[in-house]
Amino acid sequence: MSEAVIDLVVPTYDDMLAARDRISPHVTRTPVLRSDYLDELSGAELFFKCENFQEAGAFKVRGATNAVFGLPDRQMAKGVATHSSGNHALSLSWAAGRRGIPCNVVMPRTAPQAKKDAVRRYGGTITECEPSTSSREEVFAKVQARTGAEFVHPYNDSRVIAGQGTCSAELMEQTDGLDIVTAPIGGGGMISGTCLTLSRLAPEVQIIAAEPEQADDACRSFKAGRIIADDAPETIADGLKVPLKELTWHFVSRHVTDILTASEDEIVEAMKITWKHLRIVMEPSCAVPLAIILKNRDRFAGKRVGVIVTGGNVDLDRLPWMKGI
């Protein structure tokens, strides 16, 4: 029901440039890290774009900030709203807090306490729903009707995709040419932003999306030529469970070179390798690109590969290699 109000205009390269100007006072120009050890292990030259270092911990602040700061003044009092159990909820709350406007978030009551705490710390208001699509849509429709807030979808939103596209623009400036850019794919917001930017800025760069085997709906969609959505897939890469939507399918179907998958064990192993050798805290979702690189050595060896590290909001008391959790 609520989905009907989404602005489904396909964003353009100029929208990305406008987003860059709009968000640059607010968003961190994250560093690119290297590791000789990981280069040796992969046979490639890897450039890790560390979006986990964004203040709210994820690339999602780019799209959220673009949406929030692009709102007309007349909408300020009513603010923004979204449904998300993860980094988009945090990021939209954070961006709204910076502009001083209300942010209403519908979250499943089962969402991690740490994420709820962060939303509130940034000034967001949480309305809880049951952990089902029907409950979420019903509760969200009520919240939106009551508040008149502008809906900012986590990824199926032109403003959000244009914002995410600023990441690969920075990455290209920070490196001296790349052969491949790889990022995890869930709903496809980051990959779509990457397509938007690189298809114009550096069309020779391959875009390879990385997905958990256990939530491989984007991979199957890519092969089938149409969106396939799974019902509640289970993977440790909890940011990647959501399906593609119209706008992200637009970009994925036109500009993505390939979608490769990795098993749960391969993801955890790649996560631990990165923590140990790159010495960054990142989410399981961010490890999927390194997992597919190590699994498909022939495909990446000898190449200059940009790896987008999407987020770093993890529960340090429940790391996947800890015993008995």
Next chain:
Amino acid sequence: MSEAVIDLVVPTYDDMLAARDRISPHVTRTPVLRSDYLDELSGAELFFKCENFQEAGAFKVRGATNAVFGLPDRQMAKGVATHSSGNHALSLSWAAGRRGIPCNVVMPRTAPQAKKDAVRRYGGTITECEPSTSSREEVFAKVQARTGAEFVHPYNDSRVIAGQGTCSAELMEQTDGLDIVTAPIGGGGMISGTCLTLSRLAPEVQIIAAEPEQADDACRSFKAGRIIADDAPETIADGLKVPLKELTWHFVSRHVTDILTASEDEIVEAMKITWKHLRIVMEPSCAVPLAIILKNRDRFAGKRVGVIVTGGNVDLDRLPWMKGI
């Protein structure tokens, strides 16, 4: 016995400049990270210089690389040697590997397996000793006599201190002026390098060293006006158990503003806060500066504070907040 051969010339600012030129092709210019959250928590503006992102995982590559690449060609065949159970052993092995010369390391047989593995991966040769000073000195003297290797002390070495001094030179370039620089203190190599550089480059900057309460020999030395060395202190900040020596005492006694201490619990808490909000993997030792900042809010609030994050080689299976270890 072996200590007699150390070159105890006090390094100069020009030595630091020469070190910078010598090591810059090898050593990472590490990024400076910020966090609004940590700024709010501390009331200060914090600039984290992330030496944990060095390839070998610690600032110690700066001093080690300066020593290794400053060796005359005639010494190349005999190489370098040291005794260390920690990051200096890794860093010297790594630097020697880059120059293609032998590196002999005397390590206690009880040193962590991960550290031994890393030394070997970088091409170093390990000779084990018992975990006592007498055994270490005896074994090291034999190794040095047999190999003719150049001894590179972990910190009581002019070349090493000049190398460590390059870190704060970078930090000053990367920030727009600082009021205070803080770093952990163990043997005092990083603090001495910081003193060497800042006493000339920015003498108005206060240098505040951070030490575990349970290994507070540097703090007591500072107050007593002479070196006090403890026998085997116990602290989670395992890089900070060693005592000051002549050269580091020279700098500490002349240029350090103060030495503040933190308890084990305060260190673990600061470590977890940093992992969570800065999203970096760092050692317990690196958390001591944030621990003293949060403990002495009045001292740091309103100030621009550079925090040197010294290293990131931790055992991910044995994090201090994990239960039952």
